[in-house]
Amino acid sequence: MIIEKAAEVLEKHKLCNHCLGRGFAKLGKGSNEERGRAIRFVLNMERALEEKKPLKEEECEICGGIFDRLEDYALLCIDKAKMLEFETFLVGSSFPEEILNREKEIFEKFGLYWEPINREFNREVGKILERKLNKKVNRKNPDVKFIIDPYKEKVRIEIKPVYVYGRYRKLVRGMPQTPLKGYGESVASIICKPFGNAFKGKAVFHGAGREDIDVRMLGNGRPFFVEIKRAKKRHANLEKIAEEIGKSGKIEVFDLRFATREEMERLLSERHDKEYEALVYVEEGVNGADLRKIVQRLGGAEIVQKTPQRVLKRRSDLTRVRKVYKVSGKVIDGKHLKLRIFCEGGLYIKELISGDMGRTTPSVSEIIGKSAVCEALDVVNVEVIEDGSKGTHTKEENQR
Ligand SMILES: [Zn+2]
Numbered sequence: 001m002i003i004e005k006a007a008e009v010l011e012k013h014k015l016c017n018h019c020l021g022r023g024f025a026k027l028g029k030g031s032n033e034e035r036g037r038a039i040r041f042v043l044n045m046e047r048a049l050e051e052k053k054p055l056k057e058e059e060c061e062i063c064g065g066i067f068d069r070l071e072d073y074a075l076l077c078i079d080k081a082k083m084l085e086f087e088t089f090l091v092g093s094s095f096p097e098e099i100l101n102r103e104k105e106i107f108e109k110f111g112l113y114w115e116p117i118n119r120e121f122n123r124e125v126g127k128i129l130e131r132k133l134n135k136k137v138n139r140k141n142p143d144v145k146f147i148i149d150p151y152k153e154k155v156r157i158e159i160k161p162v163y164v165y166g167r168y169r170k171l172v173r174g175m176p177q178t179p180l181k182g183y184g185e186s187v188a189s190i191i192c193k194p195f196g197n198a199f200k201g202k203a204v205f206h207g208a209g210r211e212d213i214d215v216r217m218l219g220n221g222r223p224f225f226v227e228i229k230r231a232k233k234r235h236a237n238l239e240k241i242a243e244e245i246g247k248s249g250k251i252e253v254f255d256l257r258f259a260t261r262e263e264m265e266r267l268l269s270e271r272h273d274k275e276y277e278a279l280v281y282v283e284e285g286v287n288g289a290d291l292r293k294i295v296q297r298l299g300g301a302e303i304v305q306k307t308p309q310r311v312l313k314r315r316s317d318l319t320r321v322r323k324v325y326k327v328s329g330k331v332i333d334g335k336h337l338k339l340r341i342f343c344e345g346g347l348y349i350k351e352l353i354s355g356d357m358g359r360t361t362p363s364v365s366e367i368i369g370k371s372a373v374c375e376a377l378d379v380v381n382v383e384v385i386e387d388g389s390k391g392t393h394t395k396e397e398n399q400r
Pocket of ligand 1: 015016017018019020060061062063064065067
């Protein structure tokens with residue numbers, strides 16, 4: 001049966017052993033080339049009995065002979081990867097439509113069960129590369145993908161980004177989180193620079209939420225990820241990078257570790273509880289009785305907040321409800337309070353204090369019946385749920 005089919009095919013079409021063997025995929029063990037060679041061998045024995053000329057391997061109608069040049073394609077890949085650090089890879093290819101159609105047409109005509117040419121090609125180049133590079137093919141999540149165009153003899157490379165998790169403190173006011181016109185530097189620009197240099201790629205900053213330009217980020221810091229695109233290096237000394245960022249005197253990073261894209265997506269999509277320290281100014285004067293009222297009324301309160309007027313240009317006008325878990329504080333002088341506010345993420349603190357002309361309720365102004373404003377604000381903790389357990393809301397921080 002097999003030999004008869006093969007005879008039919010080869011009498012009509014010139015095929016190499018790879019493409020012949022691929023037409024009988026899944027039959028027996030071995031590579032397509034071995035299968036093709038064996039079939040042709042037996043077929044030609046039969047033809048010899050019938051005194052017919054042997055059907056030799058000829059310039060192939062399907063592949064055009066690319067399987068003779070597998071080593072060359074592997075060398076093209078190796079050349080592309082010269083400067084790259086990676087452990088695992090995958091070979092892909094882009095075959096012209098006409099080749100795929102021709103293959104389908106021939107094999108279908110004879111009712112064969114075949115393996116597509118690109119699959120064999122990718123696998124065979126992959127085997128050579130594994131041997132030459134001493135690295136492994138990884139189908140699911142390779143560090144590097146080689147995409148070969150066999151007929152243009154070109155290789156394109158795709159590099160999996162490197163992800164690093166960390167937390168940052170912003171020690172100064174007056175700095176945006178991401179680059180903004182009119183500001184020389186940002187949290188992102190200070191953090192990204194040494195990452196880009198160390199991993200030799202393009203570093204992109206992703207913060208778990210953001211603080212206003214005039215707000216510091218202290219305490220446990222804010223979680224962030226750096227994604228290094230087209231990273232030529234996959235290893236770097238993270239402690240050294242942290243040290244370098246610390247030299248700015250404005251940003252500190254800590255807890256740096258390698259992460260995955262999935263982890264980044266999960267953490268960035270969650271809403272995080274936050275703790276703030278606010279310096280509150282009350283023109284009419286403020287005292288211990290006011291403070292007690294604030295602590296009592298705001299602790300455990302649900303705050304109904306319309307989008308603050310100051311961000312209405314950028315954000316849609318909607319009403320949110322956010323919980324304040326706990327408030328503590330002290331009177332600083334006749335006109336100043338310091339408040340520590342632990343609340344659900346997404347609550348605007350400046351408006352929680354001012355009341356934003358009644359758009360936030362209850363508010364500090366509303367509770368004490370006097371106009372209060374936030375003079376300075378620090379984020380002192382951003383809670384993160386890691387590995388299913390609630391992140392640390394450290395005692396130290398609370399006692400500071
Ligand atoms: Zn062929």
